[in-house]
Amino acid sequence: MPHPAPAVFAALLLAASAAGAGEIAPADRRSGFDQMGAETRAIQRDDTANPGMLAVADGAELWARPPAAGAPACADCHGADGTGLRGVAARYPAWDARSDRPIDLQDRIRQCRRDRQGAVPPAYESPDLLALTAFVALQSRGEPIRPPADPRLDRGRAEGRALFAGRMGQLGLSCAICHDDNWGRRLGAAAIPQGHPTGYPLYRLEWQGLGSLQRRLRNCMTGMRAEPFAYGSPEFVALELYLAARAAPLPVETPAVRP
Amino acid sequence: MRPRLAAGLALSLMAATARAEGGLRPYAVVGDAIPASLTGAPGDPARGRAIVADRTRGLCLLCHAGPFPEERFQGDLAPNLAGVGARRSPGALRLRLVDGRVLNPDTIMPSYYSLEGLARVGRAWRDRPILDAAEIEDVVAFLGTLRDAGTDAKP
Incomplete structure (x- = not known):
């Protein structure tokens, strides 16, 4: 037994860092859908009852209609029914070579509106942007979330991970404290989910409407009494990059319904 | 008796660490407690109960359950408050409310009377603690009345 101590120490360190990180292994990842009551699950499952499908229908209309006279409609390039975009939402955010940064699905749609369709990009959380994003994401429903293995995304993903683990706000909490370390418990009336963005844009009963992942993140930040990041900020895209990697391979549920 | 000696030594090393933050009242940490009232006066248990039960002021019941039928x-991220006044002295409760990070840097309990080490505090909450000194004393006074883990526990 020359020097057993360093090996033991290393093993302890590994165990400690694994426990401290608290990341959820792929096989243990669960959608918030599984923690909802039977009634809310039934609303999401039934397309004729799911209020998010109204936005999808609006999105289908916008998809087919040119945003301005003489400008192409989405359908003119991507196909009439949108099925050509199957799988796209499952791999966003992705690297955008034109702007040299990661971009999420709603910003891709805004960029297309502006650069290729000669239109004013729809505002964040506007009915038009939510509807188009929901329509595009619906095409990936059931597809496993599959973040691209693009090394240019590594930096944003690492930034997102740091934001997820960092304490913020007057209450000094972090995303990880609830969603890695305490999911399944109750924060007041709310069952804490693992926090996987599987169904955005989604219909929240609390909102009585459709909203984006960024709106949800802003809600949580306000709950921690932190200053929320701005819509479309690089911080949110970084968080979205990390959250997608953290959620894989759960399937896309858009348009999900949540309490 | 060696463990007790060691504990005694640790306590004496920690003894009477004075802490003061800009705009907040100074206080002395002795061992695992802040023995003296932050205001110099005892708090009001009835006001303390109202603060603890109020989810926009004390926020306590988001994480703790307690004898509030x-x-x-009520949340279950943290220990039940029933009997906490029998388990902890008023001074120990006071330190855990004021800044539990003194005892456990990884605690998820917010530091109710500290502005240190906070990031991105929202505009509406900047430069003020979660509770003021008088409110801390009210909560300490109320928690001290929770003596019975058994009958306090279930609503």
Whole structure:
């Protein structure tokens, strides 16, 4: 037994860092859908009852209609029914070579509106942007979330991970404290989910409407009494990059319904 | 008796660490406690109970359950408050409210009377603690009345 101590120490360190990180292994990842009551699950499952499908229908209309006279409609390039975009939402955010940064699905749609369709990009959380994003994401429903293995995304993903683990706000909490370390418990009336963005844009009963992942993140930040990041900020895209990697391979549920 | 000696030594090393933050009242940490009232006066248990039960002021019931039969949906991220006044001295409760990070840097309990080490505090909450000194004393006084883990526990 020359020097057993360093090996033991290393093993302890590994165990400690694994426990401290608290990341959820792929096989243990669960959608918030599984923690909802039977009634809310039934609303999401039934397309004729799911209020998010109204936005999808609006999105289908916008998809087919040119945003301005003489400008192409989405359908003119991507196909009439949108099925050509199957799988796209499952791999966003992705690297955008034109702007040299990661971009999420709603910003891709805004960029297309502006650069290729000669239109004013729809505002964040506007009915038009939510509807188009929901329509595009619906095409990936059931597809496993599959973040691209693009090394240019590594930096944003690492930034997102740091934001997820960092304490913020007057209450000094972090995303990880609830969603890695305490999911399944109750924060007041709310069952804490693992926090996987599987169904955005989604219909929240609390909102009585459709909203984006960024709106949800802003809600949580306000709950921690932190200053929320701005819509479309690089911080949110970084968080979205990390959250997608953290959620894989759960399937896309858009348009999900949540309490 | 060696463990007790060691504990005694640790306590004496920690003894009377004075802490003061800009705009907040100074206080002395002795061992695992802040023995003296932040205001110099005892708090009011009835006001303390109202703060603890109020989800926008004390926020306590978001994480803790406790003997509040009228309050639905109490959290379970943290120990039940029933009997906490028998388990902890007023001074120990005071330090855990003021800044539990002194005892456990990884605690998820917010530091109710500290502005240190906070990031991105929202505009509406900047430069003020979660509770003021008088409110801390009210909560300490109320928690001290929770003596019975058994009958306090279930609504």
